[in-house]
Amino acid sequence: MQLSPKLAAKIISEVQDVVKEDIILVDINGIIISSTDESRIGSFHEGATIVIKSKQKLYIDQIKAQVLKGVKAGINMPIMFHKKVIGVIGITGEPKQVEPYADLIRRMTELIIQEAYYTERNEWEIRGIESYLYEWINASSVDKDFLERGFMLGIPVYDTHVCTLMELEIHTLNNYDIHRIQKEIIELFYSIFGKEKHFIVRWGQERFLVLKKMDASYKQNYFYSQLNDLKKRFENRYKSTLAIGIGKTACKHMINKSFKEAQKALKVARKNKGIVFYEDLILEIILEDIPSEMQKDFLKRTIHMMEKDQILIETLQHYMNNNQSIKRTAEEMNIHINTLHYRLNKIVELTGINPKTTEGIVIFYISLLLLNSLNR
Secondary structure, three states, rough: OOOOOHHHHHHHHHOOOOOOOOOEEEEOOOOEEEOOOOHHHEEEEHHHHHHHHOOEEEEEEEEHHOOOOOOOOOOEEEEEEEOOEEEEEEEOOOOHHHHHHHHHHHHHHHHHHHOOOOOOOOHHHHHHHHHHHHHHHHOOOOHHHHHHHHHHHOOOOOOOOEEEEEOOOOOOOOOOHHHHHHHHHHHHHHOOOOOOOOOEEEOOOEEEEEEEEEOOOOOOHHHHHHHHHHHHHHHHOOOOOEEEEOOOOEEEOOOHHHHHHHHHHHHHHEEEEEEEHHHHHOHHHHHOOOOHHHHHHHHHHHHHHOOHHHHHHHHHHHHHHHHHHHHHHHHHHHHOOOHHHHHHHHHHHHHOOOOOOOOOOOOHHHHHHHHHHHHH
């Protein structure tokens, strides 16, 4: 563990509220890397080199301050980590006056360093897991050694899983807030699902990958209710949306198929900001694979020919919602049946497509799906 300028600046920020005197942090080379007096940063501190060698507290009075290079009257203390000196903290002032709280400041500093160390180590472990999962998902085959490596990382590679992808709308936040929310989301997830049958990791800044264990106790309705609970609690807390896509194929050892299914389900879920199971998708799967330019061209030749008369598009939507029932559509729209017939005939006149035929209603059904998708 090294005392970096960034960590040193954080320590100064944390402890400067405790004392009014100037504080410095010095690295193992005797260079001041952070200070409440910014003019001292980068200068050599001879008193710190004495502390590094002796591992003992050094009191600097006015006489020593005139002899030692780059020092002021005060106290210098070694910063210990795993029984090694990794730096020095100095407090300016009369030694006898600052001594009562000098050790407290040192202890606070060491606690901050320990916290930073374990946070950094945890981040490296998380990155190792994320890297392994990325490799696993993109692998065309795996061997026993690969699976054993995953097992050693704590990944339940020998269980059967389906993949779930969750996407948060948090791109307006700064990196610190995103990191904090990521940790809170993982904690919230495990508080709802427990750790026995589930595994969750970050999958980029705004996504999470969930491995859901598949066994005899799995019930889709219950899994949905848990996801819905997570979604509501997240959205209430952060005033933002959460989209969730769930794969279909239960995979053991190879999870890329379930992952790709979850990706497609998430693509649909992102548009309606909901929870989508891949197995519930039928037409949407085909439509999602159609290039956007082809979708736009299809809309130009169908529903966009009515775009100057939005009431016709609205009528068409009601007509399909009521399974092409003239009577129910007219009642729902509170219009006369003759008015409805006039609008449907107007649609035929503008587009050349008759919504009363099987072919026509299928074309308009697809058109409205694409239109609603693009609008979202």
